[in-house]
Amino acid sequence: MVGLSFGAVAVASGAPLWLPVLLSVVVFAGASQFVFVALITAGSSPLVAALTGTVLNARMVPLGMGVADVVPRTGWRRLVAAHLLTDESAAFTLPRRDPEERRAAFWLTGVLLFALWNLGVLVGAGLGGTVLASVDPADLGLDAAFPAVLLALLVPALRTRADRRTAVAGAAVAVAAVPVLPVGLPAVAAVLGVVAGRARRRDGDGGAP
Amino acid sequence: MTWGTEHWVGLGVLAIATFALRLLGPWLAARVGGGARAENTDALLAGLAVAVLAGLVVTQALFDGREAAGWARPVGVVVAGVLVWRRAPFLAVVLAAAATTALLRLLGLP
Numbered sequence: 001m002v003g004l005s006f007g008a009v010a011v012a013s014g015a016p017l018w019l020p021v022l023l024s025v026v027v028f029a030g031a032s033q034f035v036f037v038a039l040i041t042a043g044s045s046p047l048v049a050a051l052t053g054t055v056l057n058a059r060m061v062p063l064g065m066g067v068a069d070v071v072p073r074t075g076w077r078r079l080v081a082a083h084l085l086t087d088e089s090a091a092f093t094l095p096r097r098d099p100e101e102r103r104a105a106f107w108l109t110g111v112l113l114f115a116l117w118n119l120g121v122l123v124g125a126g127l128g129g130t131v132l133a134s135v136d137p138a139d140l141g142l143d144a145a146f147p148a149v150l151l152a153l154l155v156p157a158l159r160t161r162a163d164r165r166t167a168v169a170g171a172a173v174a175v176a177a178v179p180v181l182p183v184g185l186p187a188v189a190a191v192l193g194v195v196a197g198r199a200r201r202r203d204g205d206g207g208a209p
Numbered sequence: 210m211t212w213g214t215e216h217w218v219g220l221g222v223l224a225i226a227t228f229a230l231r232l233l234g235p236w237l238a239a240r241v242g243g244g245a246r247a248e249n250t251d252a253l254l255a256g257l258a259v260a261v262l263a264g265l266v267v268t269q270a271l272f273d274g275r276e277a278a279g280w281a282r283p284v285g286v287v288v289a290g291v292l293v294w295r296r297a298p299f300l301a302v303v304l305a306a307a308a309t310t311a312l313l314r315l316l317g318l319p
Contacts, residue, residue: 029227040210045219049223060230062254064233064235141281143282144282147266148303179275189264190264191261194256
C-alpha cells in the first residue's frame with residue numbers, strides 16, 4: 001500500500017514515470033524515497049534532497065549492527081543481504097535467538113518486502129501516469145499527500161517524551177530556517193532538534209534554541 | 210519537472226550513501242561488537258530521523274519554497290494527523306489528506 005501510494009503520488013506530482021521505480025530498486029528505503037521525490041518536485045536542489053534522505057537512512061547503521069550475524073562474511077551474498085536490510089527485515093530478525101531462524105527470518109522478510117515494495121511502486125507509478133496524469137496535481141490535493149505520508153511515518157516513531165520534544169524542536173528549527181536557508185535545507189537544519197531533545201533530558205530544562 | 214545531470218548526481222548520492230550505511234552496520238559490529246553500543250547509536254539516530262521528518266512535515270505542509278502554501282494544504286495535513294493519531298490505515302490517511310485539500314480548493318480556499 002505504501003509502495004503503491006509512493007509510485008502514484010510521485011508520478012502525479014510531476015516526477016518521470018521511471019523515477020519512483022528506479023529509486024525503489026536502488027535505494028529501497030521508503031521514507032528517504034518519499035523525501036527525495038517530494039523535495040525535487042518542490043524545486044529544491046537534488047543534492048540537498050539526497051542529503052536529507054541519507055540522514056533518514058542513518059538508522060541503517062545500528063539496524064545493521066543488530067543483525068550483523070545473519071549477513072554473510074564475504075562475497076556477493078553479503079552485498080545482497082546488506083541491500084535487503086530495512087526496518088522490517090531487522091524487526092523480524094532481532095527478536096529471534098536461534099541463528100538458523102534469524103537467518104531465515106531475515107532473508108524471507110527481505111526478499112518478500114523487496115518484491116512487494118517494487119511491485120507496489122510499479123503499479124502505483126502506472127496509475128499515476130495514466131489515471132491521474134490528465135489532472136492538475138493541485139486540484140487533486142496531491143501536495144498535501146507528501147506531508148501526510150511523512151506524518152504517517154513520523155507518528156509511530158514518537159514513543160517517548162524525548163522523541164516528542166525532538167520532533168517539536170525539529171519542526172520549530174525548520175520553520176525558523178525557511179526564510180534564511182535555500183529551499184530544502186530547513187528540514188536538514190531540523191537535526192538541531194536532537195540537540196534540544198537531548199540537552200533538555202540532561203538538564204531538566206533549557207537548552208532549546 | 211525537468212530531469213537533468215544534477216538529478217542523476219542526487220539520485221546516485223542517495224543510492225550509494227544508503228548502500229554504504231547498510232554495509233557499515235555489519236562492518237562495525239565485526240570490529241566493535243553490537244549489543245549496548247548499537248542500542249545507544251540507535252537512540253541517537255532514531256532521534257535524527259524524528260527531527261528531520263518533523264521538520265519536513267511542517268515545512269512541506271506550510272510552505273511552497275519560501276512562500277506560504279495557503280490554507281487548503283495545511284488543513285489537509287491536519288486531517289491526516291488526526292487520522293494517524295486514530296490509527297487509521299495508511300491509504301486512508303493519504304487519501305483523506307489529498308481529498309480534504311482538493312475539496313477546500315474546489316470551494317475556493319487557496
